[in-house]
Amino acid sequence: MHSSTKTALAAMAASLSLGFGAPASAELTGDLKIFLDTSNPAPRATMEAMIARFAEAHPGLEIETTVIDREAYKTQIRNFLTANAPDVATWYAANRMRPYVEAGLFEDVSDLWAEPAIADNLASTKGALTIDGKQWGVPYTYYQWGVYYRQDIFQELGLSKPTTWDEEKANCEKIVASGRACYTIGTKFLWTAGGWFDYLNMRTNGFDFHMDLASGNVSWEDERVRQTFANWRELIDMGGFIDNHQTYSWQEALPFMVNGDAAAYLMGNFAVAPLRDAGLSDDQLDFYQFVSINPDVELAEDAPTDTFHIPANAQNKDAAREFLRFAVSAPEQTIINDPDNLGQLPVNAQSQVADDKFLQQGFAMLSSNSPGGVAQFWDRDAPAEMAKVSMEGFQEFMVKPDNLDRILSKLERARQRIYK
Amino acid sequence: MSAAPDLADRDSWFHRNQQTIAPWLFLAPGILFFAVYVIIPIFQSFNLSLYEWDGLGAAEYVGVRNYEDLYWEWVDRDAFYTSLKNNLIWLLMYLLAIPAGLFIALFLNQTVRGIRLYKSLFFFPFVISQVVVGLVFTWFYDPTFGLLNVLLGAVGVPPINVLGNENLVTFGIIFAGLWPQTAYCMILYLTGLNAVDPEQIEAGRLDGARGVRMLWHIILPQLRPATFIAFVVTIIGALRSFDLISIMTQGGPFGSSRVLAFYMFEVALSEYGFRMGYGAAIAVVLFMIMMGFITYFLWSMYREERGY
Numbered sequence: 001m002h003s004s005t006k007t008a009l010a011a012m013a014a015s016l017s018l019g020f021g022a023p024a025s026a027e028l029t030g031d032l033k034i035f036l037d038t039s040n041p042a043p044r045a046t047m048e049a050m051i052a053r054f055a056e057a058h059p060g061l062e063i064e065t066t067v068i069d070r071e072a073y074k075t076q077i078r079n080f081l082t083a084n085a086p087d088v089a090t091w092y093a094a095n096r097m098r099p100y101v102e103a104g105l106f107e108d109v110s111d112l113w114a115e116p117a118i119a120d121n122l123a124s125t126k127g128a129l130t131i132d133g134k135q136w137g138v139p140y141t142y143y144q145w146g147v148y149y150r151q152d153i154f155q156e157l158g159l160s161k162p163t164t165w166d167e168e169k170a171n172c173e174k175i176v177a178s179g180r181a182c183y184t185i186g187t188k189f190l191w192t193a194g195g196w197f198d199y200l201n202m203r204t205n206g207f208d209f210h211m212d213l214a215s216g217n218v219s220w221e222d223e224r225v226r227q228t229f230a231n232w233r234e235l236i237d238m239g240g241f242i243d244n245h246q247t248y249s250w251q252e253a254l255p256f257m258v259n260g261d262a263a264a265y266l267m268g269n270f271a272v273a274p275l276r277d278a279g280l281s282d283d284q285l286d287f288y289q290f291v292s293i294n295p296d297v298e299l300a301e302d303a304p305t306d307t308f309h310i311p312a313n314a315q316n317k318d319a320a321r322e323f324l325r326f327a328v329s330a331p332e333q334t335i336i337n338d339p340d341n342l343g344q345l346p347v348n349a350q351s352q353v354a355d356d357k358f359l360q361q362g363f364a365m366l367s368s369n370s371p372g373g374v375a376q377f378w379d380r381d382a383p384a385e386m387a388k389v390s391m392e393g394f395q396e397f398m399v400k401p402d403n404l405d406r407i408l409s410k411l412e413r414a415r416q417r418i419y420k
Numbered sequence: 421m422s423a424a425p426d427l428a429d430r431d432s433w434f435h436r437n438q439q440t441i442a443p444w445l446f447l448a449p450g451i452l453f454f455a456v457y458v459i460i461p462i463f464q465s466f467n468l469s470l471y472e473w474d475g476l477g478a479a480e481y482v483g484v485r486n487y488e489d490l491y492w493e494w495v496d497r498d499a500f501y502t503s504l505k506n507n508l509i510w511l512l513m514y515l516l517a518i519p520a521g522l523f524i525a526l527f528l529n530q531t532v533r534g535i536r537l538y539k540s541l542f543f544f545p546f547v548i549s550q551v552v553v554g555l556v557f558t559w560f561y562d563p564t565f566g567l568l569n570v571l572l573g574a575v576g577v578p579p580i581n582v583l584g585n586e587n588l589v590t591f592g593i594i595f596a597g598l599w600p601q602t603a604y605c606m607i608l609y610l611t612g613l614n615a616v617d618p619e620q621i622e623a624g625r626l627d628g629a630r631g632v633r634m635l636w637h638i639i640l641p642q643l644r645p646a647t648f649i650a651f652v653v654t655i656i657g658a659l660r661s662f663d664l665i666s667i668m669t670q671g672g673p674f675g676s677s678r679v680l681a682f683y684m685f686e687v688a689l690s691e692y693g694f695r696m697g698y699g700a701a702i703a704v705v706l707f708m709i710m711m712g713f714i715t716y717f718l719w720s721m722y723r724e725e726r727g728y
Contacts, residue, residue, distance in 0.1 A: 100476070
């Protein structure tokens with residue numbers, strides 16, 4: 001009875017929005033202030049073009065776009081959400097949006113998610129936008145993580161794409177024997193080590209355990225956590241990672257792979273563009289899913305999602321909602337995620353994944369070979385403070401694996417303080 | 421007899437008290453801004469350090485728990501301990517800028533062709549931004565491509581990763597910081613040397629003072645004011661050290677190059693931070709340390725003005 005009322009209401013709402021959708025949107029007037037953190041040239045152009053198309057469809061709207069440097073945005077958002085809120089703001093999914101949701105600074109947009117156009121086509125990312133059973137924004141792009149590797153080096157050494165931990169280690173041994181490092185990485189800004197931890201822990205203990213750890217329900221001194229680090233240590237002791245990674249940013253670690261001093265890079269898909277720019281062709285560069293370690297756990301992947309939100313203090317929420325609908329619509333998703341623009345994965349199931357081998361592989365992997373679940377990334381899944389301390393610990397572990405006991409007890413103390 | 425009431429009528433309260441009021445009127449803008457931007461925030465920091473606040477929600481009063489946490493971080497040899505230890509290293513090592521600046525100033529204090537050019541070249545590092553200094557030294561120290569390891573390699577020393585080694589990193593950053601700070605001290609001493617009394621040098625020479633004895637007994641006493649200022653700016657500079665750390669290491673590797681100022685920023689304002697109360701507690705500790713030095717400086721200035 002109860003649920004059928006709900007369905008009826010939803011259907012009514014849907015028909016209302018469908019019926020009045022066109023005329024209502026034509027009447028949108030007033031100002032629409034959009035704050036973006038897409039400050040790199042390509043994403044910036046993509047966003048501005050998309051906003052221009054939106055403006056064309058709604059000539060009555062006075063749209064004002066502000067692009068803020070991506071790093072500066074992370075601290076400025078706290079000020080502008082409270083003091084001088086725009087109507088639409090970019091941010092990140094999952095725990096990263098929790099502080100603003102809990103402070104009541106993001107608008108509940110569950111109504112948008114009830115509309116069939118979104119409910120049917122964006123189901124895969126719904127979980128990442130949900131806190132306390134409500135949705136607080138919409139995604140506009142996401143991308144896969146995985147191992148990008150030098151196919152030509154693999155061929156030269158007679159290696160094949162690994163699928164199990166033993167194959168991975170066997171490959172690495174041969175790569176090290178050839179005088180190279182298996183993996184390049186730059187941990188100066190810490191988060192790259194978080195990617196390794198995500199994969200090693202999800203493969204060793206599974207997605208659910210990983211999320212329990214991120215939410216502070218498991219001790220860092222747990223035997224299962226130690227097993228993750230033991231697996232990690234095998235690669236470290238082998239000489240799998242480049243030396244001095246603690247001094248490099250992720251970009252500074254790219255040349256090692258380009259010059260052939262390292263054979264692979266565990267990274268997000270955004271690494272493909274600079275690697276191609278540096279001269280690696282698609283014959284040299286390829287991708288494989290992070291290998292399975294514990295056969296008893298299902299594969300789970302990292303796929304960080306970037307999002308649009310409506311601040312609670314926004315002035316023109318109708319126009320903002322229309323903009324969110326527009327941004328996630330299938331045609332716009334196809335355009336903004338194609339390789340000429342963001343070069344990432346569209347969030348709308350009806351849109352086209354670009355004809356690019358990395359995006360195609362990533363899309364296939366996330367839609368069919370990630371049964372365990374999809375994580376956002378360590379520093380978005382864990383609370384900011386825990387993420388910071390733990391990633392510092394991961395970096396220390398990668399440089400001084402013998403300090404593991406001290407690191408874990410430090411993380412355990414931090415856990416008890418942070419989650420309370 | 422009749423003039424007195426006339427005068428009293430003409431002179432308003434303002435006119436009678438002009439002498440007392442005028443200085444305060446002139447000081448008022450300065451006092452106002454100093455109060456709003458310096459004095460009041462100090463008390464606000466004290467207050468905030470007793471709360472737990474993420475900058476968004478409601479602040480929760482926690483008493484001295486933030487300080488207790490700092491104490492436990494000290495006991496556990498954790499981040500706070502590292503920061504305090506590094507601050508001490510900064511304070512001591514940074515003082516090297518004073519003798520180094522003096523040495524260069526003495527060296528440059530001669531009249532040869534083009535000395536002005538040399539002086540400005542030596543002063544150059546102080547003119548460029550700390551950010552640039554940080555970047556230049558980061559590249560200099562780079563373990564694979566850096567000039568330092570090329571130089572070391574030429575004399576057969578194996579490469580070292582200065583900024584990636586938790587024991588060397590602070591010294592590496594201080595060394596970068598000494599470059600502009602030495603230039604600053606040099607300029608202070610160069611101006612001081614202009615004011616050295618030639619007659620005293622003459623007299624010293626007649627008495628047979630030369631070299632180090634001349635420097636120690638005749639020149640240095642006359643450079644006292646310059647030394648004092650160099651000391652003040654160097655101590656304050658060491659305690660404020662932030663930009664170089666932020667540019668060169670972000671406090672890493674694994675937090676071993678943090679100082680209090682950077683730790684405070686990290687905890688309160690960085691991407692993963694927003695523990696405002698805890699950051700304020702660190703700020704209070706840093707303030708206390710600075711206050712110690714500032715009080716000493718003010719006291720010794722006061723003593724000097726009174727002529728001992």
